[in-house]
Amino acid sequence: MRNNELFxxxxxxxxxxxxxxxxxxxxxxxxPEDEQFTLFFNRGYLLENNxxxxxxxxxxxxxxxxxxxxxxxxxxxxxxxxxxxxQVIRAGYxxxxxxxxxxxxGKKFIILNNIKGMxxxxxxxxxxxxxxxxxxxxxxEDELRRAEQRYRTIADFTFDWETWANxxxxxxxxxxxxxxxxxxxxxQLIDRPDMVNEIILPDDxxxxxxxxxxxxxxxxxxxxxxxxxxxxxxIRWIEHNCQPVYGDHGEYLGIRASNRxxxxxxxxxxxLRSAYKSIEQLKNRLEAExxxxxxxxxxxxxxxxxxxxxxxxxxxxxRIEQVAPTDTSVIIMGETGTGKELLARxxxxxxxxxxxxxxxxxxxxLPRELIESELFGRVKxxxxxxxxxxxxxxxxxxxxxxxxxxxxxxxxxxQTKLLRVIESGEFERLxxxxxxxxxxxxxxxxxxxxxxxxxxxxxxxxxxYRLKVFTITVPPLREHPEDIQLLVAWFVDQxxxxxxxxxxxxxxxxxxxxxxxxxxxxxxxxxxxxxxAMIVSKGxxxxxxxxxxxxxxxxxxxxxxxxxxxxxxxxxxxTDWKIGGRKSAASALKMHVNTLxxxxxxxxxxxxxxx
Numbered sequence: 001m002r003n004n005e006l007f008x009x010x011x012x013x014x015x016x017x018x019x020x021x022x023x024x025x026x027x028x029x030x031x032p033e034d035e036q037f038t039l040f041f042n043r044g045y046l047l048e049n050n051x052x053x054x055x056x057x058x059x060x061x062x063x064x065x066x067x068x069x070x071x072x073x074x075x076x077x078x079x080x081x082x083x084x085x086x087q088v089i090r091a092g093y094x095x096x097x098x099x100x101x102x103x104x105x106g107k108k109f110i111i112l113n114n115i116k117g118m119x120x121x122x123x124x125x126x127x128x129x130x131x132x133x134x135x136x137x138x139x140x141e142d143e144l145r146r147a148e149q150r151y152r153t154i155a156d157f158t159f160d161w162e163t164w165a166n167x168x169x170x171x172x173x174x175x176x177x178x179x180x181x182x183x184x185x186x187x188q189l190i191d192r193p194d195m196v197n198e199i200i201l202p203d204d205x206x207x208x209x210x211x212x213x214x215x216x217x218x219x220x221x222x223x224x225x226x227x228x229x230x231x232x233x234x235i236r237w238i239e240h241n242c243q244p245v246y247g248d249h250g251e252y253l254g255i256r257a258s259n260r261x262x263x264x265x266x267x268x269x270x271x272l273r274s275a276y277k278s279i280e281q282l283k284n285r286l287e288a289e290x291x292x293x294x295x296x297x298x299x300x301x302x303x304x305x306x307x308x309x310x311x312x313x314x315x316x317x318x319r320i321e322q323v324a325p326t327d328t329s330v331i332i333m334g335e336t337g338t339g340k341e342l343l344a345r346x347x348x349x350x351x352x353x354x355x356x357x358x359x360x361x362x363x364x365x366l367p368r369e370l371i372e373s374e375l376f377g378r379v380k381x382x383x384x385x386x387x388x389x390x391x392x393x394x395x396x397x398x399x400x401x402x403x404x405x406x407x408x409x410x411x412x413x414x415q416t417k418l419l420r421v422i423e424s425g426e427f428e429r430l431x432x433x434x435x436x437x438x439x440x441x442x443x444x445x446x447x448x449x450x451x452x453x454x455x456x457x458x459x460x461x462x463x464x465y466r467l468k469v470f471t472i473t474v475p476p477l478r479e480h481p482e483d484i485q486l487l488v489a490w491f492v493d494q495x496x497x498x499x500x501x502x503x504x505x506x507x508x509x510x511x512x513x514x515x516x517x518x519x520x521x522x523x524x525x526x527x528x529x530x531x532x533a534m535i536v537s538k539g540x541x542x543x544x545x546x547x548x549x550x551x552x553x554x555x556x557x558x559x560x561x562x563x564x565x566x567x568x569x570x571x572x573x574x575t576d577w578k579i580g581g582r583k584s585a586a587s588a589l590k591m592h593v594n595t596l597x598x599x600x601x602x603x604x605x606x607x608x609x610x611x
Contacts, residue, residue: 017053017111018130021046021070026123029092036089037082044070047126056109056133080108093117093127110138136249161238161259164245167216167252169193181238181261183231201227201235202387211240219244219252225262237266306339306346307490308483312475316343319472324350329422329442331407331467333450334474336560337524340445341405343474347443348401356400359393359440364406372414377429377436394427397440407467408448408459415460422466442467477519477526484515487523491530492542499534505541517546521560528567528589535574535588545570565603568596577607 011018023043027036046068054062057073065073074081084100091098098113111131118125161182162175170193174186182199189195200208204226215222221243228236242257306317323330324347332340341360348358366374373383377392393402404410410418421427425437444467453459477484488506496502519525533542547566571585578584579600580593589596600606 011048011050014050014130015052016130016132017056018048018050018128019046019053020048020126020128022126023124026120026125028123029119030122033086033089037076037086040085040089041069041071041076046070046073053131056111056131058107088115088127091115093119093124110134159260161261163257163259164254165193165257166254169216172254181230181236181259182228199228199230201229203227215242215244215255225266236261236263238262306342307486308480309486310480310483312480313483316472316474317346319470320347321350323347323470323472325352327439327441328470329467330444330470330472331450332443332445332472332474334445334447335476335520335522336447337522338474338476339523340447340474341403343472344403344405344443344445348403351401351441353400353441357396358401358403359397360403360405361393362405364409368411371411372417373430375414376417376427379429379431381431383431389429392427392429394421394438394440395436398438400440402440402442404442404444406446407444408446408450408453412458412460415463419460419463419466422463477522481515484526485511487526488514488530491527492534495531495534501534501537502540507541510542510544513546514544521563525560525563525567531588532567532570532574535571561603564599565605568599568603568605572605572607 021044023039024045025043027039027043029036031039046065049062049065051062054060054065057065059065074084076082076085080100087098087100088095093115094117095113095115098115100111100113110133112134113129113131115127115129117127159177160175161177161180162173163171163178164173166172171190174189176186178184178186178189184195184199197205197208207224208226211222211224214220222241224240226238226240228238230236239260239262240257241260242255245253245256247253306313320343330344330347332343334340345358348354361371361374363371373390373392375392375394377395378390380387380389404418417427421438422442425439426435427438428435450459450464450468454461454464488511492506514526514529521528529544529546530542533544537543547563568585568589571588572579575583575585575588579596580586584593586593586596591599
């Protein structure tokens with residue numbers, strides 16, 4: 001009884017039609033096909049079916065069909081019905097994924113069937129079947145084939161190279177003009193759709209990939225121009241226009257594209273541009289500066305805001321005013337976090353070059369193998385991965401100022417090249433023998449004692465003498481604690497605006513604590529401490545967390561790396577260990593999320609496992 005209920009439940013809940021024909025008298029499967037065919041219709045009647053089958057045949061209730069003769073359900077006088085039954089007989093009454101055209105109540109259906117005959121002692125007792133109505137799908141496929149045929153008839157005679165790409169990237173059609181434009185055979189592209197990626201020039205490949213991904217993902221029209229290398233080695237410009245193709249029921253069928261050879265038109269444009277070569281060079285230079293400035297803007301420099309009224313800071317500013325009007329090279333020395341870059345920007349702004357962008361290179365932030373390319377530029381093919389020609393920072397800084405931060409980290413082999421530029425203004429791009437010239441003014445900065453580096457052989461003595469023509473030494477924050485109150489007020493105001501918090505109060509006790517602390521990380525550390533206090537503050541008063549140090553026990557003072565680790569840990573805890581995204585540790589620290597992850601890895605910071 002239980003099995004019977006399960007069977008009935010399955011029949012009723014199935015969305016696929018299920019049926020069973022039984023026969024008044026079993027049919028011998030050894031009889032000729034024509035006799036089996038006649039007996040199938042004369043003896044067969046519907047024993048079982050579900051509602052899905054009834055609805056396909058044209059009945060509302062399955063019970064209304066029970067007992068109907070096979071000939072009543074699918075009249076054998078209709079050729080398609082007769083052929084469907086004959087195919088079942090030829091297959092021995094067992095078929096899988098059997099496609100048939102059948103007519104019920106005069107309506108045509110295309111059915112995908114699975115059929116199983118129950119045979120005992122060479123006689124057919126009954127036959128079970130299930131099916132799926134794919135009429136709509138097959139009709140759409142037939143219409144698509146007709147549309148493709150019409151499209152091919154026209155496209156075969158067009159001058160442009162036409163394609164029809166399927167959603168999976170394969171090609172349904174490629175016009176004969178593909179061979180005329182590229183020199184390759186049509187079948188080669190059909191067999192290897194990625195062939196297009198191989199003939200597009202490397203400089204244009206990225207934009208081609210982005211275009212393809214956007215068109216297939218968003219199903220929108222698109223237009224792009226790119227260059228290809230033909231079979232005989234010629235370079236041709238292609239104008240590519242494409243649009244999505246949809247079926248009658250809105251289903252996405254792929255992309256139809258037209259590719260026109262516009263080499264002659266592009267050559268005319270190139271010839272016109274060559275007549276204005278000097279203007280184009282200036283344009284490229286301005287674009288390069290603009291791209292560089294976009295990166296610099298992200299750093300959010302407040303180079304006009306040098307906060308402090310101490311005598312030591314006033315002396316530093318006096319030194320800047322003295323040297324700013326000249327083109328003399330300057331080296332700014334001081335501990336980490338004292339604001340050397342801020343002073344370099346102030347010096348540049350006060351100089352006659354101040355209307356141009358300050359160009360910066362951090363010698364410690366770049367891998368050794370990339371510093372030379374970054375400073376002096378490179379030509380295409382200079383090394384693996386150099387797919388384009390790129391100007392160096394000395395070129396960008398022509399007529400401006402080049403700030404070499406952390407110059408003490410510059411490899412010895414590059415110090416020689418730097419000395420040559422400082423002395424003669426001459427250099428070569430990486431991979432090119434052609435000399436270039438730059439009149440860039442050099443401002444260098446370091447937290448190292450370069451005299452000691454020279455003695456140890458890690459810094460060239462002649463380069464040191466060229467740089468130390470004018471030296472500016474920035475005092476550490478512990479030597480002008482009277483500026484801490486102004487700096488804290490400034491940072492609090494800035495972070496309050498960014499975080500949308502009300503300006504908070506700082507007690508005298510807290511200020512005294514800040515002024516008595518030794519600040520191994522200097523102004524940068526002070527800024528981070530204020531920012532961390534702002535992040536965790538809930539009321540009007542700020543509470544600062546500082547490592548416990550004493551003036552008499554210098555050995556107990558933490559290194560700046562330890563301070564950085566503690567600070568990053570405090571921010572991570574305050575943001576519930578959210579590293580990236582809005583209101584995360586990376587956004588609070590004003591760091592790129594990858595930079596923060598790198599620092600965490602270097603400092604050994606890991607999120608504690610939950611208990």
